[in-house]
Amino acid sequence: MAGLVTALLAVAALAALPALGAGAGMAKVFGTIVPYVAVAIFVAGFIKKVIGWASTPQPFSIATTGGQQYSLPWVKQAKFDNPSTPGQTFIRMALEVLCFRSLFRNTKLDNRPEEGRVAYGSDKSLWLFSLMFHYSFLIVFIRHFRFFLEPVPMVITGVEFVDSILQIGVPTLYLTDVFFVVGVTFLLARRIYDPKVNYISLASDFFPLFLILAIALSGIYMRYFAKVDVIAIKQLVIGLVSFKPVIPPNIDWSFYMHFFLVCVLWAYFPFSKLMHLGGVFLSPTRNLPNNTRMERYINPWNDPSIKPHSYADYEDDFREKMIEAGLPVDKEA
Amino acid sequence: MSKMAPPEEVMNVNYSTPAEPWMDVKPEFKLGNYSYPGKPDVLKYLGLPNPRDWNPEEEDWKLPPDWREIITDGFRELLKKYRSLKVFMDVCVRCGACADKCHFYIGSGDPKNMPVLRAELLRSIYRGEFTVAAKILGKLAGARKLEEDVIKEWFMYFYQCTQCRRCSLYCPYGIDTAEITFLARDLMNRIGVNINWILEPVANCNRTGNHLGIQPHAFKDMMDFLVDDIETITGRRVEPTFHRKGAEILFITPSGDIFAEPGIYTFMGYLLLFDYLDLDVTWSTYASEGGNFGSFTNDKWMKKLNAKMYHEAQRLGVKYIIGGECGHMWRVLNQFMDTMNGPADFLEVPKSPITGTVFNNAKSTKMIHLVEFTADLIKNNKLKLDKSRNAGIVATWHDSCNTSRGMGFFDEPRYVLQNVVEKFVDMPSQTIREQTFCCGGGAGLNNGEFTEMRLRGGLPRGNALNYVQEKFGVNTMSCICAIDRATLPGLADYWAPGVTVTGLHELVGNALVFEGEEERTMNLRQEDLPGIEGSEEEE
Numbered sequence: 001m002a003g004l005v006t007a008l009l010a011v012a013a014l015a016a017l018p019a020l021g022a023g024a025g026m027a028k029v030f031g032t033i034v035p036y037v038a039v040a041i042f043v044a045g046f047i048k049k050v051i052g053w054a055s056t057p058q059p060f061s062i063a064t065t066g067g068q069q070y071s072l073p074w075v076k077q078a079k080f081d082n083p084s085t086p087g088q089t090f091i092r093m094a095l096e097v098l099c100f101r102s103l104f105r106n107t108k109l110d111n112r113p114e115e116g117r118v119a120y121g122s123d124k125s126l127w128l129f130s131l132m133f134h135y136s137f138l139i140v141f142i143r144h145f146r147f148f149l150e151p152v153p154m155v156i157t158g159v160e161f162v163d164s165i166l167q168i169g170v171p172t173l174y175l176t177d178v179f180f181v182v183g184v185t186f187l188l189a190r191r192i193y194d195p196k197v198n199y200i201s202l203a204s205d206f207f208p209l210f211l212i213l214a215i216a217l218s219g220i221y222m223r224y225f226a227k228v229d230v231i232a233i234k235q236l237v238i239g240l241v242s243f244k245p246v247i248p249p250n251i252d253w254s255f256y257m258h259f260f261l262v263c264v265l266w267a268y269f270p271f272s273k274l275m276h277l278g279g280v281f282l283s284p285t286r287n288l289p290n291n292t293r294m295e296r297y298i299n300p301w302n303d304p305s306i307k308p309h310s311y312a313d314y315e316d317d318f319r320e321k322m323i324e325a326g327l328p329v330d331k332e333a
Numbered sequence: 334m335s336k337m338a339p340p341e342e343v344m345n346v347n348y349s350t351p352a353e354p355w356m357d358v359k360p361e362f363k364l365g366n367y368s369y370p371g372k373p374d375v376l377k378y379l380g381l382p383n384p385r386d387w388n389p390e391e392e393d394w395k396l397p398p399d400w401r402e403i404i405t406d407g408f409r410e411l412l413k414k415y416r417s418l419k420v421f422m423d424v425c426v427r428c429g430a431c432a433d434k435c436h437f438y439i440g441s442g443d444p445k446n447m448p449v450l451r452a453e454l455l456r457s458i459y460r461g462e463f464t465v466a467a468k469i470l471g472k473l474a475g476a477r478k479l480e481e482d483v484i485k486e487w488f489m490y491f492y493q494c495t496q497c498r499r500c501s502l503y504c505p506y507g508i509d510t511a512e513i514t515f516l517a518r519d520l521m522n523r524i525g526v527n528i529n530w531i532l533e534p535v536a537n538c539n540r541t542g543n544h545l546g547i548q549p550h551a552f553k554d555m556m557d558f559l560v561d562d563i564e565t566i567t568g569r570r571v572e573p574t575f576h577r578k579g580a581e582i583l584f585i586t587p588s589g590d591i592f593a594e595p596g597i598y599t600f601m602g603y604l605l606l607f608d609y610l611d612l613d614v615t616w617s618t619y620a621s622e623g624g625n626f627g628s629f630t631n632d633k634w635m636k637k638l639n640a641k642m643y644h645e646a647q648r649l650g651v652k653y654i655i656g657g658e659c660g661h662m663w664r665v666l667n668q669f670m671d672t673m674n675g676p677a678d679f680l681e682v683p684k685s686p687i688t689g690t691v692f693n694n695a696k697s698t699k700m701i702h703l704v705e706f707t708a709d710l711i712k713n714n715k716l717k718l719d720k721s722r723n724a725g726i727v728a729t730w731h732d733s734c735n736t737s738r739g740m741g742f743f744d745e746p747r748y749v750l751q752n753v754v755e756k757f758v759d760m761p762s763q764t765i766r767e768q769t770f771c772c773g774g775g776a777g778l779n780n781g782e783f784t785e786m787r788l789r790g791g792l793p794r795g796n797a798l799n800y801v802q803e804k805f806g807v808n809t810m811s812c813i814c815a816i817d818r819a820t821l822p823g824l825a826d827y828w829a830p831g832v833t834v835t836g837l838h839e840l841v842g843n844a845l846v847f848e849g850e851e852e853r854t855m856n857l858r859q860e861d862l863p864g865i866e867g868s869e870e871e872e
Contacts, residue, residue, distance in 0.1 A: 056415070063668075065738055066767045068741050116341065273425065282420050283420055284417045284420070286507040306633055
């Protein structure tokens with residue numbers, strides 16, 4: 001509970017900062033300096049972390065196999081759960097990254113002592129809501145490109161068109177805004193109400209969820225309620241990406257709040273569990289084929305000086321007894 | 334055992350979480366939930382640090398004075414050597430998908446047996462020692478200081494993990510607790526915190542070639558004893574050879590198969606099959622242990638013990654190696670052997686001398702699984718099998734963890750089993766194949782003092798077995814792992830009394846029909862075959 005409260009207070013404080021500060025003549029700080037610093041931290045931190053992983057040797061090929069291995073010709077291999085070639089491994093990874101394959105498998109413990117049995121029911125809720133959350137996040141992210149690309153590419157207008165296809169309200173409602181909030185709320189609720197998950201949760205698990213929720217809600221407030229001056233915001237953003245920062249007047253405080261929270265997310269990212277974004281690609285149980293009997297895998301620090309207790313020494317130890325038992329020996333006594 | 338509550342009671346697990354945060358809960362050692370520490374003379378023989386007498390139930394664990402530096406330096410070293418560790422320390426989001434997948438959690442309800450929390454025991458120190466942000470934020474970021482209680486917690490929970498990898502299957506990032514446990518045990522070994530039931534077998538395997546410390550002449554005596562039994566049962570005198578140079582095949586199986594029931598029946602099955610095929614195969618007393626207790630210790634000992642297999646194959650000049658029915662032996666063979674001790678360029682790609690099948694799936698290690706070999710024989714009609722010799726058996730199949738999630742060995746053994754028994758039923762789908770549940774005795778936990786915890790951890794497997802026993806009349810559970818053969822009988826006695834545990838080649842050995850053989854009246858356990866009861870009295 002302490003973790004939850006701390007995280008919530010931290011996000012509240014972070015949200016209040018720009019809301020108050022931008023109005024108090026600090027628009028330049030929140031509109032130019034903070035985003036530059038945040039993005040720099042994100043890029044440098046992300047690269048450093050990924051290089052740190054990638055430059056560490058993976059000594060052994062340790063695929064966690066999820067189906068039938070490559071075997072005799074008449075045995076059907078589970079190619080994508082137990083890949084034996086790089087191509088199959090690529091598909092396994094793609095299924096993992098794009099479809100959350102392992103999470104799809106999730107089951108739920110159902111212990112019924114009164115019936116004397118324990119069952120494991122399929123549980124796809126975490127899979128469904130995290131997929132919803134991640135894809136909504138991606139689409140929202142892509143949609144935002146219209147703010148700093150001029151002219152706006154067809155792809156992005158296309159995404160926007162589909163996303164607002166229901167034509168509800170003015171400005172029209174983006175479906176992903178709804179899915180995004182639903183997804184993140186589910187993840188948060190699960191952390192609070194599932195006793196197991198609650199017990200393992202740290203402040204650093206609640207913090208990103210509150211932060212992302214605050215980003216979503218502030219964005220929704222800007223768009224649907226404050227109906228902020230989009231042209232002015234686009235001017236600011238284009239100024240930033242073209243390294244000619246300008247602070248147009250008439251930008252609502254809610255924009256600074258939204259923008260600052262996004263900057264916090266950028267800067268926080270490389271130091272947090274959010275790095276699972278990069279890490280999932282480097283997981284050795286998933287990104288290696290199960291072909292270790294077919295192809296020799298090389299461990300760069302394999303120490304050739306580690307030798308077995310040799311047969312010769314073994315025979316020296318037991319020669320008399322071996323001869324007596326009629327076991328062949330290399331050297332007679 | 335006498336103190337163990339009945340299954341109905343043990344099933345009633347309390348899954349609620351403690352009121353206090355997990356960092357504030359201290360481990361409580363009591364007989365039944367931990368294994369005895371490594372004996373000083375064993376540590377001395379292995380050259381492991383800090384040999385001493387100590388007791389986990391006592392306050393003072395007699396750690397070396399600089400234990401903190403040893404752990405942090407060791408941790409730093411492992412982070413540089415293992416990408417797996419580095420990634421697994423960084424990317425866990427604590428989603429909890431793994432939480433209810435561990436058999437020890439399911440059977441004990443102890444939240445620290447949730448794989449995520451088991452790994453957090455290590456991660457909290459990683460953050461506290463090696464990450465800047467968490468050092469500053471401390472507990473908020475899940476970091477904590479390295480205290481003696483942390484080491485005690487490690488000892489408790491990293492020796493309450495059988496490295497079965499079931500959690501890894503469900504993890505969206507493939508975080509492998511087996512890998513984390515393996516490295517945590519490596520760290521603990523550096524300050525003399527370890528268990529005897531792993532280290533003594535390591536020492537024995539090193540010196541005598543098998544985990545029990547059986548000397549070569551005694552090993553041969555045991556083999557002779559089984560050869561005599563085979564003669565009693567089948568009237569055939571099989572003639573296995575030892576250390577025969579120039580043989581085509583070296584056969585290696587876990588030494589558990591030669592010394593204890595029910596492994597010995599599987600061993601007799603091997604001997605019968607080799608005799609039936611007149612296979613040019615030899616045994617070795619030097620490399621007589623397939624199981625690798627070194628892999629429960631550190632990478633050095635894993636490599637050193639495994640190296641015997643190639644060393645012996647080279648010395649004898651065989652063409653390739655066949656391995657018997659074993660779990661973690663096969664995980665080590667499949668995923669580590671070639672890397673550590675290859676290339677095996679003095680061997681040939683295995684080719685069945687009976688069917689001509691080339692085993693391309695082993696073209697680098699040059700080592701195949703006996704079950705692959707047998708499945709190929711059956712498919713090619715090279716074995717005359719009489720299922721009725723196993724009549725009365727309603728069999729189910731226990732997928733051993735290591736061959737399941739470290740290999741993917743599912744259809745070959747089922748094919749063999751279905752060809753030697755009349756009735757076969759699988760246990761519920763969420764408890765078999767890659768989702769299989771552990772016997773509770775893997776990774777060095779099959780010792781007497783740990784029985785209570787192991788039987789609790791056996792709840793999921795035992796319950797699934799009990800289910801098919803009641804529903805389909807299953808009376809036999811077959812498996813291909815020596816630890817299973819040692820552990821599952823006790824598990825079955827407790828959770829599903831009346832179910833017999835067999836290896837696969839025991840049933841093959843029973844079913845094999847030799848040309849011109851005398852009629853068999855007994856199975857390999859010297860029990861009367863069905864329909865032959867009382868035949869002797871009638872004579």
